Amino acid sequence: MTSPESINTDWKQRNNLNTKRLAKWTAAWVISLALATFGDKFIWQQDELITAIAIGVNFIIGIVMIMVNKQHLIDLDELQQKIQLNAMGLSLGIGLIVGISYSTLDTTGLISSDAEISHLIIVMGLTYMIGIILGNRKYQ
Numbered sequence: 001m002t003s004p005e006s007i008n009t010d011w012k013q014r015n016n017l018n019t020k021r022l023a024k025w026t027a028a029w030v031i032s033l034a035l036a037t038f039g040d041k042f043i044w045q046q047d048e049l050i051t052a053i054a055i056g057v058n059f060i061i062g063i064v065m066i067m068v069n070k071q072h073l074i075d076l077d078e079l080q081q082k083i084q085l086n087a088m089g090l091s092l093g094i095g096l097i098v099g100i101s102y103s104t105l106d107t108t109g110l111i112s113s114d115a116e117i118s119h120l121i122i123v124m125g126l127t128y129m130i131g132i133i134l135g136n137r138k139y140q
Contacts, residue, residue, distance in 0.1 A: 011077070018072040025065040032058040079139055087131030095124040 035043075036054035044050045073084055099120045106115035 011075075014075055018068075018075050022065075022068050022072045025061065025068045029058065029061045029065045032061050083132060083135035083139065086135050087128050090131040091124045091128040094127040095120060098123050 032054070036051065036058045039054055040046045040051045073081060076084065102115045102120065105111045106113075
C-alpha cells in the first residue's frame with residue numbers, strides 16, 4: 001500500500017519534471033522565434049527558404065510547447081488548475097478588450113504609432129502574472 005507521503009512525493013517529482021519540461025520547450029520556442037525573426041538580417045542574409053524553414057520550425061516547437069503546457073496543467077492539483085484557469089481567462093479577456101481597442105485607435109488614426117502585437121503580448125503576459133499572484137494570494 002502506498003503512503004500519503006509517497007503519493008505527495010510522486011506528485012511533487014512529476015510536477016517538478018513537468019515544470020522543467022515546460023521551461024525547456026518555452027525557451028526553445030523563444031530562441032527559435034528570435035532566430036526566425038532576426039536570422040534573415042544577421043545570419044543568413046535574407047534567404048527566403050531558410051527564413052520559411054525557421055518559421056516552420058518555430059511553429060512546430062510552439063505546438064509541442066502547447067502540448068507540454070497542457071500536460072503540465074493536467075497534472076496540477078485542482079486548486080492550481082483553478083488558479084491557472086482564472087489567470088488565463090483574465091489574460092484572454094483583457095487581451096481581447098485591450099487588443100481590439102488598441103487596433104481601433106490605430107485604424108481610426110487616434111494614435112500616431114502602429115498597433116504592434118508585441119505590445120498586446122506584454123499586456124497579456126503581465127495580466128497573466130498578476131492573475132497568478134492574486135490567485136495564489138487568495139487561496140493561501
